[in-house]
Amino acid sequence: MSAxxxxxxxxxxxxxxxxxxxxxxxxxxxIIPLSFNAEPYFTFTRGMLTLxxxxxxxxxxxxxxxxxxxxxxxLNTLIVGVSATLLATTLGTVAxxxxxxxxxxxxxxxxxxxxxxxxxxxxxxxxxxxxxxxxLNLTQTYTGLILSHxxxxxxxxxxxxxxxxxxxxxxxxxAAASLGAGPVRTFFKVQLPILSPGVISGAxxxxxxxxxxxxxxxxxxxxxxxxxxxxxxAGIREEISPAILAAATFLILIAVLLLLALExxxxxxxxxxx
Amino acid sequence: xxxxxxxxxxxxxxxxxxxxxxxxxxxxxxMVLRSFYDPLVAEILPKTVAALGEWDGGALPPEGVYALLxxxxxxxxxxxxxxxxxxxxxxxxxxxxxxxxxxxxxLARQGEPPWAxxxxxxxxxxxxxxxxxxxxxxxxxxxxxxxxxxxxxxxxADSGVVQxxxxxxxxxxxxxxxxxxxxxxxxxxxxxxxPLAWFIAHSPPRRGQRLLxxxxxxxxxxLWVCTTSWIVLLQQQGVLNNLLIWAxxxxxxxxxxxxxxxxxxxxxxxHMLLPFMVLSLYSVMRGIPPVQMQAASSLGAKWPRAFRRxxxxxxxxxxxxxxxxxxxxxxxxxxxxxxxxxxxxxxxSNFIAYHMQASLNWGLAAALGSILFVAVLLLFLLxxxxxxxxxxxLGS
Numbered sequence: 001m002s003a004x005x006x007x008x009x010x011x012x013x014x015x016x017x018x019x020x021x022x023x024x025x026x027x028x029x030x031i032i033p034l035s036f037n038a039e040p041y042f043t044f045t046r047g048m049l050t051l052x053x054x055x056x057x058x059x060x061x062x063x064x065x066x067x068x069x070x071x072x073x074x075l076n077t078l079i080v081g082v083s084a085t086l087l088a089t090t091l092g093t094v095a096x097x098x099x100x101x102x103x104x105x106x107x108x109x110x111x112x113x114x115x116x117x118x119x120x121x122x123x124x125x126x127x128x129x130x131x132x133x134x135x136l137n138l139t140q141t142y143t144g145l146i147l148s149h150x151x152x153x154x155x156x157x158x159x160x161x162x163x164x165x166x167x168x169x170x171x172x173x174x175a176a177a178s179l180g181a182g183p184v185r186t187f188f189k190v191q192l193p194i195l196s197p198g199v200i201s202g203a204x205x206x207x208x209x210x211x212x213x214x215x216x217x218x219x220x221x222x223x224x225x226x227x228x229x230x231x232x233x234a235g236i237r238e239e240i241s242p243a244i245l246a247a248a249t250f251l252i253l254i255a256v257l258l259l260l261a262l263e264x265x266x267x268x269x270x271x272x273x274x
Numbered sequence: 275x276x277x278x279x280x281x282x283x284x285x286x287x288x289x290x291x292x293x294x295x296x297x298x299x300x301x302x303x304x305m306v307l308r309s310f311y312d313p314l315v316a317e318i319l320p321k322t323v324a325a326l327g328e329w330d331g332g333a334l335p336p337e338g339v340y341a342l343l344x345x346x347x348x349x350x351x352x353x354x355x356x357x358x359x360x361x362x363x364x365x366x367x368x369x370x371x372x373x374x375x376x377x378x379x380x381l382a383r384q385g386e387p388p389w390a391x392x393x394x395x396x397x398x399x400x401x402x403x404x405x406x407x408x409x410x411x412x413x414x415x416x417x418x419x420x421x422x423x424x425x426x427x428x429x430x431a432d433s434g435v436v437q438x439x440x441x442x443x444x445x446x447x448x449x450x451x452x453x454x455x456x457x458x459x460x461x462x463x464x465x466x467x468x469p470l471a472w473f474i475a476h477s478p479p480r481r482g483q484r485l486l487x488x489x490x491x492x493x494x495x496x497l498w499v500c501t502t503s504w505i506v507l508l509q510q511q512g513v514l515n516n517l518l519i520w521a522x523x524x525x526x527x528x529x530x531x532x533x534x535x536x537x538x539x540x541x542x543x544x545h546m547l548l549p550f551m552v553l554s555l556y557s558v559m560r561g562i563p564p565v566q567m568q569a570a571s572s573l574g575a576k577w578p579r580a581f582r583r584x585x586x587x588x589x590x591x592x593x594x595x596x597x598x599x600x601x602x603x604x605x606x607x608x609x610x611x612x613x614x615x616x617x618x619x620x621x622x623s624n625f626i627a628y629h630m631q632a633s634l635n636w637g638l639a640a641a642l643g644s645i646l647f648v649a650v651l652l653l654f655l656l657x658x659x660x661x662x663x664x665x666x667x668l669g670s
Contacts, residue, residue, distance in 0.1 A: 009577070017473045020466050021485075024492055024548065027503035030513060034506060042506045043513050091290040098286030103279040112658070114290055117298050119654055121606020123623040124643045127630055128301030131308055131640070151297040154290060212497050215608055219630060232498045236505060236613050244502055251496040259487075259494045 028252065035060055035245035042242065060246035070231060070247065077227040079142060081210040084149035089203040091150075092157025093195070099158070100165035111158075118155035122215045125152070130219040140222030148216045153206030160205065164198025197265040204258050211254070302647070309420050309640035315412045318359045319346045323413030331407050340389035340400070344381060351378040365635065366419055366429075367408040373399040407432070420641035445625070445642065452622040455539065456604040462544045463551040463600045464593065470548075471555035471592070476564055486556065493549040501613055504542040508532035508614070534616025542610045547603055551596040558592030595661050602653045606646065622646050 038057040039045050047055025064070045098104055099111060117125065129148050130139065138144035168191070176186040192199070214229035221230065228247065235244035316323045321342045329335050350356040356378045364371035380396045394401035411417075411429060422428050422435060426443040430436050437443070474485045492500055507514045510529045518524045532538060562585060570580035608623035615624070622642060629639035 013469055013473060017470050020470045020548075021488055023466075023545065025488060027507055027545065028491065028495055028499055031499065031503050031506065034513075041511065042509055043511060043516050087293075091293050095287040095290035098283040098288075101279060101283035101286070104283040104287070105280055110287060110291065113299070114287075114294055117294065119602075119650070120302065121608070121623060121646060121650060123606060123608045123626050124305065124647050124650075125298065125301070127626060127639055127643050128303075128305035129297075130301075130630065131636070132301035132304040135304070147297045151294055154294065158290070208494075208496075215627075218627075229498055232502070233609075233613075236502065240505075245506070248496075248499045248502045251499050255495040255499070259490075 031245055031248050032252065035242065035249045037242055037245075040242055042240070042245075060241075060243045063241075063243045064246045064250070067243075069226075070228070070243070073226050073228045073231040076225055077211060077229075080145045080149055080225070080227060081207050083142075083146045084153055084210050085203050085207045087146065087150035088153035088206045089157050089199060092154045092202060092206075093161050093199050095154075096158050096161035096165060097191070099162055100168070111162075114158050115155035117152050122152075122213070126215040126219045129216055133220060139220045140225065142225060144220055145217065145225055148220065149210040149213060150206075152213060152216070153209045156205035156209060157199070157202030160202035161195060161198045164195045168194060197268050201262050201265050204261060208255070208258055211251075305640045306644050306647075307640075308637060309644045310416055310418065312362070312417050312419070312637055313415045314358060314362050315409075316415050318350050318355050319343065319413065322346050322409075326406070326410040326413055329406075329410065331403075331410065334390070334401070334403055335406055337388055337390045340393055341387065344385060344389045344393060347374070347378050348381045351382055363409070363412055365423075365638075366412045367405070370399075370405070370408065373397050373405070417637075420637040421645075423638050424641040424645060448622055448625060449645075452605060455536075455543075455621060456601050459540065459543050459547060459604045460597050460601045462540070463548050464597060466544070467548055467551035467555055467596065468589075468593070471552045471559055474552070475556050475559035475562075486552075489549050489552045492545055497546065497609060500546055501542060501610060504538065504545070504614055505533065508538055508541065533614050534619070536615070536619045538614035538616065539611045539619035539621075542614045543604055543607055546607075546610065547600045550599050550603065554596030554599060555589065555592040558595075559589055562588045591661070595657070598653065598657050598660075602650055602657070605650060605653075 033048070034042065034044065036056045036058065037045065037048065038055050038059065045055050095114060099107060099114075104110070133139050133144045133148070138147070172190055172194070173186060176190045181189065212229060214233050217225070217227050217230045218233065221227070232244055232247060235241060235247070322339065325339045325342055326335065329339065347356065350359055356375060360371040360374040363374055377393065377397050377400070385392050385396065399405045411433065419429065423438070424445050426438045426446050427435050428438055470489070474482050474489070477485060506512055509515070510531065514532060515524070515529045518530070519526055524530060532541075566584050567580050570584045571577065575583065606623060607621065608627060611619050611621050612624050612627065615621075623646070626639050626642050626646070629635045629642070
């Protein structure tokens with residue numbers, strides 16, 4: 001390998017990859033310092049570059065944390081996200097257990113159906129949901145949003161739990177049964193603890209999907225149900241204010257926490273395996 | 275015994291199947307239905323439409339049909355449904371909006387039989403055979419109108435399919451543009467992603483893992499963070515322009531327009547989709563032993579030749595998977611073109627949203643959506659056939 005690793009080609013590759021990483025990371029990192037801008041601009045002021053403390057402020061964070069709009073948006077995001085995640089995780093986990101059984105009929109078709117919400121472009125899903133839910137009077141309600149976000153999040157749970165089931169030793173079920181445990185008890189005491197990394201990471205993905213989603217919210221939510229992405233949308237489209245930078249920094253924080261949680265779960269499920 | 279565990283497995287999946295069926299498949303179905311089924315005219319003018327069903331279209335309809343139309347237009351005005359009727363008819367035949375609403379207004383004040391004379395006096399369009407034929411056409415519940423419009427076609431009064439007038443031809447070019455943009459983005463992702471995935475896959479394992487996490491960050495970080503950051507960077511008063519001015523590359527009065535155009539859409543979408551490409555390539559490249567390249571070069575092959583004959587063919591499954599995935603995803607992107615793309619960077623999805631929210635031409639939105647849906651579905655069937663959907667994983 002080293003034979004063609006050294007030399008000018010290898011250096012060109014390194015420089016290229018360095019630039020590619022810069023392209024991937026820099027836009028995200030640049031938001032964080034800019035969110036402390038004292039001026040309502042989207043660029044570094046002279047004061048910021050000379051590290052003048054007066055050029056930095058927490059005013060945009062104040063606006064996001066104390067402003068009525070962002071607070072109600074955060075609450076809505078939490079209500080919709082958590083309910084949709086619970087629904088998606090419960091249904092998705094149970095379905096994945098069925099899909100993992102060797103006796104499952106029509107597995108390929110059913111899997112395709114269950115992960116279809118992840119595949120269909122969101123604009124199409126949102127248009128259909130708007131038509132369908134408005135005929136049921138579910139637009140501009142929390143119920144409508146929660147149901148749609150649960151449908152969009154369920155595929156993530158199905159995929160992660162199916163993957164976790166692949167490493168599951170089914171003799172444990174027989175062992176539990178031979179010791180006299182019923183199916184429900186076996187599920188809660190044996191299967192769920194072993195599958196929990198898969199279930200939790202599925203839930204995190206489902207929550208992240210809801211946290212990101214705006215198109216369904218744009219089509220279906222009323223003023224009452226505006227979520228954080230909806231406020232970001234308004235912030236970018238209607239009145240550009242650096243408050244969206246502060247909100248984005250919070251979203252980065254949440255994403256980092258989610259990624260760390262996933263990483264920990266990954267380690268735990270790896271160490272649990274032979 | 276086998277039968278029992280089959281039923282058991284199916285029963286476990288059933289709740290989610292039912293849930294997805296109701297909350298997701300039914301909505302898709304209702305969109306597809308709306309793209310060709312439009313009962314609006316038949317509901318507002320039921321008797322007229324029924325009478326026109328028996329009319330042969332050869333000459334102006336008889337007095338009875340005129341009378342029914344007058345009665346039902348009057349009713350529609352009283353019910354306040356006449357506006358929707360006028361809009362719907364106008365989409366079929368431009369100009370009918372004012373005919374319908376104007377006649378409705380006059381009918382509210384005056385008018386008496388014989389209607390076959392009274393209606394043409396109120397608006398001479400009612401003495402025009404073409405208008406009656408258009409009305410008969412619009413009365414059909416199952417209509418090809420929206421699909422025709424979505425392909426820049428329309429029906430003329432003889433039920434023949436003709437091109438839209440030049441100024442109204444939008445959508446064929448739009449589909450071509452959407453596919454073109456998706457292709458360019460796919461190639462850009464491949465061009466950047468291939469060397470990157472190579473570098474990560476053949477780094478020492480620990481460093482490779484860390485680099486892979488860096489690639490995953492844009493995927494893990496919210497779409498909103500990425501979009502916002504590109505707006506910050508690419509604006510005329512933004513960071514990138516300021517940097518270029520500071521470096522003396524451009525003058526202050528010649529700031530580059532990097533967003534609200536195609537450039538913005540490309541840059542931001544490549545940023546969002548590159549991780550998918552790298553992941554697809556990486557998972558294949560990791561399985562190609564570097565020893566093979568060494569063996570090839572020790573047998574005297576120069577690097578390009580060794581790469582072309584030994585490495586590239588083995589990495590092709592990753593190239594195929596990555597390209598197909600990125601292409602499919604970029605066909606459906608909406609938020610980035612809407613926020614960064616400006617006027618010229620708009621794609622099919624954005625026009626669907628426009629007809630959903632602004633023009634309220636839901637039938638056309640549904641037809642455009644159905645066409646996009648079928649395209650994406652076919653591509654995914656291809657993906658499934660070639661690579662298997664069950665191989666789709668999240669993360670590493």
